[in-house]
Amino acid sequence: MTRKRRRLTIIGGSLAVLAVAAALVLNAMRDSIVFFSTPAMVAEKHIQAGKRFRLGGLVQPGSLVRGDNLAVTFTVADGSTTLPVSYKGILPDLFREGQGVVAEGALDPSGVFRADTVLAKHDETYMPKDVADALKKQGHWKDDYGAKPDVNAGAQGASRAAQSAPPARQGASQ
Amino acid sequence: MIAESGHYALVLALGLALIQSSLPVLGVRWRDPILMNVARSTALAQLLFVAFSFAALVALHVTSDFSVVNVFENSHSLKPLIYKVTGVWGNHEGSMLLWVLILALFGGLVAAFGNNLPLSLRAHVLAVQAWIASAFYLFILITSNPFLRIANPPIEGRDLNPVLQDIGLAVHPPMLYLGYVGFSISFSFAVAALIEGRIDAAWARWVRPWTLVAWIFLTLGIAMGSYWAYYELGWGGWWFWDPVENASLMPWLAGTALLHSAVVMEKRNALKVWTILLSILAFSLSLLGTFLVRSGVLTSVHAFATDPTRGVFILLILCIFIGGSLTLYAWRAPALKQGGLFAPISREGALVLNNLFLTTGCATVFIGTLYPLALEVLTGDKISVGAPFFNLTFAPLFVPLMIAVPFGPLLAWKRGDLLGAAQRLTAAGVAALIAVAVLWAWTRGGSAFAPLAIGLAIFVIGGALSDLAERTGLFRVPFATATRRARGLPRSTWGTVFAHAGVGVALIGIVCETTWNSEYIATMKPDDVAKLAGYELKLDGLAQRQGPNFREMLAQFTVSLDGKRLSTMTPSKRNFTTRGSSTTEAALLTRGASQLYISLGEATADGAIAVRIYHKPLVLLIWFGPILMAFGGMLSLSDRRLRVGAPKPAKAMRGLQAAEQVV
Numbered sequence: 001m002t003r004k005r006r007r008l009t010i011i012g013g014s015l016a017v018l019a020v021a022a023a024l025v026l027n028a029m030r031d032s033i034v035f036f037s038t039p040a041m042v043a044e045k046h047i048q049a050g051k052r053f054r055l056g057g058l059v060q061p062g063s064l065v066r067g068d069n070l071a072v073t074f075t076v077a078d079g080s081t082t083l084p085v086s087y088k089g090i091l092p093d094l095f096r097e098g099q100g101v102v103a104e105g106a107l108d109p110s111g112v113f114r115a116d117t118v119l120a121k122h123d124e125t126y127m128p129k130d131v132a133d134a135l136k137k138q139g140h141w142k143d144d145y146g147a148k149p150d151v152n153a154g155a156q157g158a159s160r161a162a163q164s165a166p167p168a169r170q171g172a173s174q
Numbered sequence: 175m176i177a178e179s180g181h182y183a184l185v186l187a188l189g190l191a192l193i194q195s196s197l198p199v200l201g202v203r204w205r206d207p208i209l210m211n212v213a214r215s216t217a218l219a220q221l222l223f224v225a226f227s228f229a230a231l232v233a234l235h236v237t238s239d240f241s242v243v244n245v246f247e248n249s250h251s252l253k254p255l256i257y258k259v260t261g262v263w264g265n266h267e268g269s270m271l272l273w274v275l276i277l278a279l280f281g282g283l284v285a286a287f288g289n290n291l292p293l294s295l296r297a298h299v300l301a302v303q304a305w306i307a308s309a310f311y312l313f314i315l316i317t318s319n320p321f322l323r324i325a326n327p328p329i330e331g332r333d334l335n336p337v338l339q340d341i342g343l344a345v346h347p348p349m350l351y352l353g354y355v356g357f358s359i360s361f362s363f364a365v366a367a368l369i370e371g372r373i374d375a376a377w378a379r380w381v382r383p384w385t386l387v388a389w390i391f392l393t394l395g396i397a398m399g400s401y402w403a404y405y406e407l408g409w410g411g412w413w414f415w416d417p418v419e420n421a422s423l424m425p426w427l428a429g430t431a432l433l434h435s436a437v438v439m440e441k442r443n444a445l446k447v448w449t450i451l452l453s454i455l456a457f458s459l460s461l462l463g464t465f466l467v468r469s470g471v472l473t474s475v476h477a478f479a480t481d482p483t484r485g486v487f488i489l490l491i492l493c494i495f496i497g498g499s500l501t502l503y504a505w506r507a508p509a510l511k512q513g514g515l516f517a518p519i520s521r522e523g524a525l526v527l528n529n530l531f532l533t534t535g536c537a538t539v540f541i542g543t544l545y546p547l548a549l550e551v552l553t554g555d556k557i558s559v560g561a562p563f564f565n566l567t568f569a570p571l572f573v574p575l576m577i578a579v580p581f582g583p584l585l586a587w588k589r590g591d592l593l594g595a596a597q598r599l600t601a602a603g604v605a606a607l608i609a610v611a612v613l614w615a616w617t618r619g620g621s622a623f624a625p626l627a628i629g630l631a632i633f634v635i636g637g638a639l640s641d642l643a644e645r646t647g648l649f650r651v652p653f654a655t656a657t658r659r660a661r662g663l664p665r666s667t668w669g670t671v672f673a674h675a676g677v678g679v680a681l682i683g684i685v686c687e688t689t690w691n692s693e694y695i696a697t698m699k700p701d702d703v704a705k706l707a708g709y710e711l712k713l714d715g716l717a718q719r720q721g722p723n724f725r726e727m728l729a730q731f732t733v734s735l736d737g738k739r740l741s742t743m744t745p746s747k748r749n750f751t752t753r754g755s756s757t758t759e760a761a762l763l764t765r766g767a768s769q770l771y772i773s774l775g776e777a778t779a780d781g782a783i784a785v786r787i788y789h790k791p792l793v794l795l796i797w798f799g800p801i802l803m804a805f806g807g808m809l810s811l812s813d814r815r816l817r818v819g820a821p822k823p824a825k826a827m828r829g830l831q832a833a834e835q836v837v
Contacts, residue, residue, distance in 0.1 A: 009518045014530055021534045024567040025541055032562030054558055070784055089695060090775030090784045093756045
């Protein structure tokens, strides 16, 4: 086999693998990407029931109701609009009323957001970035939220450590 | 005084790095061995000063000197000593100082053990190292000085984030940095080779051990981090496809590819240009990881730097080094001589295939990690790319790679015999098929792909063992002869066997854990019994306890199997008063390679507590695999042929002359 043919074989093989990878990526992009919305954006865009998205906002103080067998409901607000959320499972350590939260799930036909994952990727002074940006955009940002940034999430490994409130239900992320 | 002297030492290290960046290069240009040798002494002195600076920061943390901002923000006088020390790198400034310390350490090692390198190559390598070091010293001194003082020192610190107060922080970041920064050596070697315009098999022999060292640490670091996440976060996940994790996975994939292509280059003098490119890519991805983590661009908790100057500074470093090295590559690489020929079906061909899939896999991770950032910048839309994306892209690319793994070592160099290799893998293939059939028949539930994936893993492990049996003639010659041959095998061959088997072992763990793990979530009162996977877990009671800097609520469970009492497990929930935050300390019970895992949720008013219990079959294999891989790497490293600094005086002389001709 000449150098030229060898090179062509290798280039051809590489292109084939790259094409497959590109197809996989495009396919995955279509199906598995989750958008982020706030309650106001939900109201605006009329997201259809059953479509998965991430909901971010503040947990409305006083809205948390614990039902039987770990069922909870609470309301997520972003100043102008609110959206009721229901969830079954253990809430993350950092979940508090009045604090930022990100929940993943879908709307049911009655307009309640059924979350299968609740994340509270922040400590008591730190907002999830999505939530903070959305609130800032709408002018509901209180300066003291950002006053004490979380300077502690350390080196690399803190990655997960700092993600201290991982999806409360495991299936969602594996 | 300690803070000021630490700061001063860091400034001096910058000065030394600047000298090391310039004089040796001039020395090569003027063929002045004295100037070239400046690289060696400055590299060692630089290491000394950075080490002093780092020691100063450690001393400040240990003595709880709250007049230093960094200590005040991340420490507390009541914190146990070990966390006072590990807290040094549990924050931005300290971890950057650790980064440059390790960079200087690797530079110092090259200086100390690189006596057999051609003088000009060593001068260039150390100069490139010093360019990187200077950039990061400047970054630390300008934007992230860990030695800043507070005008009115407070009496107590703000404490370290509770989730970081764990032994994991002591081990994981240093390991990971040893891996990340270790790739700077192969990068420097690559850039030096491009500057000198010559590269040969001896170059690969010098680069391979350094790459291997970095790769071993990165492998262990990632595995360690994954296990830390698993037990510390309280929901039993071990990989989140978080951008920060991806940032460490990408250099690992590129580094694994580099290890394999360096073999081709060393043995066959082929794939030179590609090996150089991979060296540049592996370190570029490490720099990218540093940028992602340190700049705060991510929607991740690592986004703690609210100060944009840091992000811009690192982005600048990133652009200069990646852009510069790739430009140099585009300019000089075509001039490098082509190496040996080989047929597509050959050991070289298999290694090319390995490289192809590893780099493509790396590219999909790259896209999944950076696409959300690009989209947000361009359109303002926020998306999250999570596990489903990577399962759909990364996993399919790994299947053909895994199938190919056992074939590689069985193919001959230059022109291989695929049919012959396949025949020698019959036993492994049969074992895999039996495993698939048995699993299909015996297991219930879970994806239909699971038995196939385990079959694939068995094939990889069987393939590694077949390779060993083939080389020793096991089953064909008397056992004594086979063991003698096994002892005579090069350690790098043993390394390959262990590393490849490790991949299969990890895959088994991953598949078993994700497919057959079972969970139980409920509120439990004392004396309630939970049943899971045949185990009975009885909640004996709840208790309160005071720790050094936290209060914790403990729950005690008695675990029994078939009515026989096995053990007790005590998960807890800790409340850290200083930060008003809490952490969940899971309890683990190991049975073979499987684990029971309990973590606590909220306690309710009537004395019940929310409990999450998992049974994770063979979960430990997930981390045992990488340990095997790293062990294989260490065996390879101890190979006589590759031992760091194995002298090759004749080569060195020739290299020096050749280099002089080029310059």
